[in-house]
Amino acid sequence: MKVFMFFRILFFLLGILALIMLPSFIMALAFKEIIMIRAFAFTMGLALAAAIPSLFSRKKIPLRFSTRNGFFLVTLIWLLISLMGAIPYYLAGTGISFTDAFFESTCGFATTGGTTILDVEALPRSLLFWRSMTHWFGGMGIILLTVALMPLLGVGGFQLIKAETPGPEKEKITPKITATAKILWLVYGGLTAALTGLYLLGGMDWFDALCHAFVVTASGGVSTKNDGFRFYNSGFIDGITTVFMLLAGINFNLYYRLFRGKIRDVSSNSELRAYIIIFMIAAGIIALTLIPVYGSVGSALRYAAYQTASILSTTGSPITDYETWPALAQTVLFGLMFIGGCSSSTAGGVKVVRHLVLFKQAGNELRRAIYPRGIFSVRLNRKVGRKDVVYGVAGFIFLYMTVVAVVTLITAASGTDIFSSFCAALAVTGNVGIGFGAVGPSAYYGAFPEHIKWLFSLVMIAGRLELWTVFILFSPEYWKHL
Template sequence: MRTLTLLRILVILLGVGALIMLIPLALALILGEQRMIWALGLPAGIIIAAALPAFFSYRKNPLRFRARDGFLLVFLTWVGMSLLGAMPFYLSAREFSFTNAFFESACGFATTGATTITDVEALPKSLLLWRSISHWVGGMGIVLLTVALMPLLGVGGFQLIKAEVSGPEKERITPKITATAKVMWFTYCILTAVLVILFRIGGMEWLDAFCHSFTTMASGGISTKNSGLSWYNSAFIDHVTMVFMLLAGLNFNLYFRLARGKFKDIITNTEARVYLGIFLISAAAITFTLIPVYGSLSASWRFGAFHAASILSTTGAVIADYSVWPAFAQAILFALMFVGGCSSSTAGGIKVIRHVVLWKQTGNELRRILFPQGVFSIQLNKKVGRKDVVYGVSAFVFLYAAVVTIVALITAASGVDIFSSFSTALSVISNIGVGFGAIGPGHNFGAFPDQLKWLYSFAMIAGRLELWTVLILFTPEYWRR
């Protein structure tokens, strides 16, 4: 019964993804893209046909499951959505092997922004839209969307969101978890709509404006142009993108507090202050380093601040070849790959709050050496933090470093140089999509062997789900009754 229950919920969740696939299908019908009508319509139709009986049977017999089953269900949902999302690529009659198709889909839902595609502009417009929508849906979360749409998951809903949303602590901003999900998705939609309008004002066509807005707010970073946003050569578009990359990397719970007039909560939020501080310091340092390169402060800020925001928020958008910048500027960008955005945001990475916790705990340990009898605790948002948060953060950072090391070693064993291997491992697990060496500007993942693409695909999903959700499934204790 437990297995059947999980399968029914999984099919319903995939059905939500199939319904979303109808949006690019409508575009394919309008534009007469015959092959894409088949490529999008077939998988969507099959999944919807399977999901409808499961949904209507649920209405008669509500589904219940154990909280620990949420980890398995969320992981299976992301893998299943990646498989579903791969079908339009694979069936599009383009040069997509199944491996590359799954890789592109996993990149989308994990909001990594990596790709194997060399000529993006040759793709059908409906496929470009689906590629961007997969990022957007993955940014805020597939399960979170479903929880927002219907009270399907009952008491287990919060457990699923805990398994999907990023950060060491998950928070209800409203008494009901469905209302919390709706608030977060409503905020996400509003910010995306504003960005679409700004991109349109900046000169983008409507489709490009939607696609770039989807991927920017999802911290994905892919583009409908081969040269990315640099194709537009617009300072306005670059600065708008920079601002919204930073907004996407902020904790979305803060926007709810802002809407309710709780400005003090935002000002006193430790993670937000550190996040913006890291950006301003790194952007300023890169800017002054680039003045000899670009010859002016404004141009240096435009390119330096953009890439600082892009890497920090794990968006991975590129408007200049930073591999030819001075070593100090490159070193700052490389260091930002270890940071990430805020918790409960669309950004990936370790997350700023974890760095804050470890920094404060390091200070406490130094004080304890001087005052062995003293009692010290960390403070977050001017409140005393729990000790178990410190333990959890320490364990996560160790696990993160271990997984990055393992992926880097496997990559190096395939003949990739060590710097590129480490940069690639850090990029896929942090969901950045770009890096240095073999994945620097002007390169993509197409040259990597298929076995590494499968490894990276699951590493991206694990990184998007904060590692614990996936790795706990490989422990014997999880499967014991």
């Protein structure tokens, strides 16, 4: 019965993927893109053929779904949707290899923002729309959408969400996880709608406004234009993009509390305050170094704030060649690649709360050196945190940097210079997309060998699932009691 329910959920998700692809199929019909009509129809038909039997099965027996099962299922889901999402790219008739198609699909669902395509404006518009849609649904999480519909299968879903985002802080904001999923999707959709409207006011057409809104609220960095947001050369568009990149990097549970009038919960949130402080300090330092470059405080603030928000939130969307900036500005941006956004947000990276926990623990160790018999604890949100959180955070960061080191070595062995290899490893593990060197402001990954692209794709999935979900599958202890 457990195996039956396992595959039933897996195939049910394919039905969700077909629904996600439907708007892109309609776009292909509207723009009369015959090749894309066939590509989307084939992929949707394949997905539905697998999903329909799971919906009409007679065995609708509720099952307690453990976190242990969730780890395996979530990893398979992200691999499967990335493979299925690659089919439209491969069948588009634009010469995209399956390796590059899988890379593009994975970048979308993992909201990494990198690309192997030099001329995106040559792609069919429906495929560009699909590219943006994968970012949008990947941002909030396919799992979260699935969990909202889990009652159809008689399966509880909190274990899936825990498996997808196993960070140091996980909570339900309502008694039922399906209600939580729906509320978070409403917040997510509201931010997207607001940003779309603002882009329309800024002069974008409806297609570009919608595609860019999908990507920015998901903390992804791709665009429908080869030059990205540089194409518009608009201070207004850059400004609102900066604001929404920062908003996307905030814990979405705080939005719910804000709407419920629990302002104290928001204002006292330790991670949010640290997130804002990091942004202000980094943007301020960069702006000071850019005043001589741009000749005015306004321009310096515009570019500094945008690029700081872009990398801190792991959106990875450039509006200028920051590799020509002064060394100090580049160093600050490089440092931000190690941080990331807030927990339970669409951003990737190590996450601010983990850095905050270690920062507070470092302070405790300094005080313990002065007062050996003192008892010190890490306080978050004005509450005393559990001691095991510190251990968990330390373990995660060790694993994170180990992955970065291994990916760096493998990439360097393929012939890429060591600095570019390190930046690429950071960019894909943290889902930032852009970095320095070979993965600089263009975020172009097409020059890497095919086996490196597959490595990057798998690492992006692991990074999107915050590593533990994937790496626990390599533990012999996991398989003993599955």
